[in-house]
Amino acid sequence: MSVKLFSSLEIGSVSVPNRIAIAPMCQYSASDGTVNEWHLQHWMNMAMSGSGLVMIEATGVERIGRITHGCVGLYNDLNEREMKRVLDSAKAVALPGTKFGIQLGHAGRKASSMVPWLGGMACKKEDDAWQTVSSSAIPFTQGWPVPEVLDDKGIERIIQAFADAAVRAVRVGFEVLEIHMTHGYLVHQFLSPLSNTRTDHWGGTPEKRQRFGLEVARAVRAAVPKSIAVGGRIAGFDWVEGGITLDDAVDFTKKLKAAEMDYVCVSSGGIDPTAKIAVGPSYQVPFAREIKKQTGIVTRAVGMIVTPVQAEEILQTGDADQIALGRCILDNPRWGWHAADVLGVDLPRPPQYDRARAKLWPGSKLARDIA
Numbered sequence: 001m002s003v004k005l006f007s008s009l010e011i012g013s014v015s016v017p018n019r020i021a022i023a024p025m026c027q028y029s030a031s032d033g034t035v036n037e038w039h040l041q042h043w044m045n046m047a048m049s050g051s052g053l054v055m056i057e058a059t060g061v062e063r064i065g066r067i068t069h070g071c072v073g074l075y076n077d078l079n080e081r082e083m084k085r086v087l088d089s090a091k092a093v094a095l096p097g098t099k100f101g102i103q104l105g106h107a108g109r110k111a112s113s114m115v116p117w118l119g120g121m122a123c124k125k126e127d128d129a130w131q132t133v134s135s136s137a138i139p140f141t142q143g144w145p146v147p148e149v150l151d152d153k154g155i156e157r158i159i160q161a162f163a164d165a166a167v168r169a170v171r172v173g174f175e176v177l178e179i180h181m182t183h184g185y186l187v188h189q190f191l192s193p194l195s196n197t198r199t200d201h202w203g204g205t206p207e208k209r210q211r212f213g214l215e216v217a218r219a220v221r222a223a224v225p226k227s228i229a230v231g232g233r234i235a236g237f238d239w240v241e242g243g244i245t246l247d248d249a250v251d252f253t254k255k256l257k258a259a260e261m262d263y264v265c266v267s268s269g270g271i272d273p274t275a276k277i278a279v280g281p282s283y284q285v286p287f288a289r290e291i292k293k294q295t296g297i298v299t300r301a302v303g304m305i306v307t308p309v310q311a312e313e314i315l316q317t318g319d320a321d322q323i324a325l326g327r328c329i330l331d332n333p334r335w336g337w338h339a340a341d342v343l344g345v346d347l348p349r350p351p352q353y354d355r356a357r358a359k360l361w362p363g364s365k366l367a368r369d370i371a
């Protein structure tokens with residue numbers, strides 16, 4: 001049986017050399033949205049990791065859409081210029097065929113929060129807090145500020161900001177654009193009945209709650225050439241009574257597909273911090289499986305996918321077309337190299353590091369548990 005993890009995949013017009021994606025992961029290290037030397041080393045490292053697709057962290061499409069003061073943004077010329085400098089450097093050392101994508105998002109009522117290592121709570125006035133916005137005047141949870149309700153004009157502004165950031169992202173050199181539609185951020189705040197209690201044309205029925213996300217999807221798709229893959233990261237489940245169900249996720253994905261989205265990445269949770277999420281190995285894969293089965297869209301699975309054999313099984317069973325890795329890549333940025341060794345695939349490494357290959361370095365057997 002051929003190894004699926006290291007087979008290529010077509011996502012819209014973009015061909016990725018293998019099925020490993022690096023999940024978008026906030027680094028909370030930017031200044032007013034602008035990336036710096038931290039991102040330079042991080043992206044360069046990820047570029048060499050053996051992952052076919054490197055997804056860059058949630059990137060605010062407007063300044064107030066960043067999660068924290070340290071989050072990346074793509075709303076001004078300086079953001080764009082520095083991002084291009086850093087991406088060009090990452091591309092210069094990337095393994096052949098590696099593709100780069102970026103997640104575009106707006107944090108809505110979860111914006112203006114502290115970075116995790118400073119507690120992750122809502123910023124206070126002395127932390128330079130800003131006014132947040134959302135679909136309804138419902139705070140994220142107790143102790144968080146009440147967001148301002150977006151009116152038609154505000155909603156249109158943000159849809160346009162997504163399209164503008166998408167154009168910037170293409171100029172920077174990304175080939176995959178992912179709209180952040182889960183984890184309790186703004187699109188999710190419109191989608192979920194727990195956070196959207198509007199009764200106008202942006203809420204009240206499932207179709208109206210979906211409208212914002214779909215309009216963002218259409219605006220981004222229309223703003224960039226067909227050579228760019230566009231997709232969404234969605235919630236397969238809210239894990240809380242009255243929230244989004246898997247059926248809702250399937251229905252939404254069908255509409256995303258009709259809006260010419262090329263793929264979905266199926267995550268879950270984040271709309272309510274009290275939700276009880278059953279975290280365990282491959283815990284979100286059943287959502288991906290059902291969404292792929294019912295919609296036929298290119299589907300990426302994520303969440304506690306840790307070992308090469310586990311990743312390969314998810315692909316072999318057809319539960320997903322691609323897998324994304326989060327924390328285990330932070331722990332081991334060479335995951336792809338080691339996975340290739342485990343699965344018996346000859347993955348190229350940078351020649352400068354070739355002497356550490358299992359077949360050339362006997363110490364690898366001691367360092368890692370491989371035959």
Ligand SMILES: Cc1cc2nc3c(=O)[nH]c(=O)nc-3n(C[C@H](O)[C@H](O)[C@H](O)COP(=O)(O)O)c2cc1C
Nearest residue numbers: 023024025026057058302303304305325326327328
């Ligand atoms: C440090 C960190 C930052 C994250 N930032 C983002 C983000 O920017 N966008 C997003 O959709 N998910 C984000 N996530 C979630 C990951 O993309 C991923 O879905 C999650 O960690 C589960 O995968 P894992 O078990 O492989 O880590 C983040 C996770 C971590 C650990």
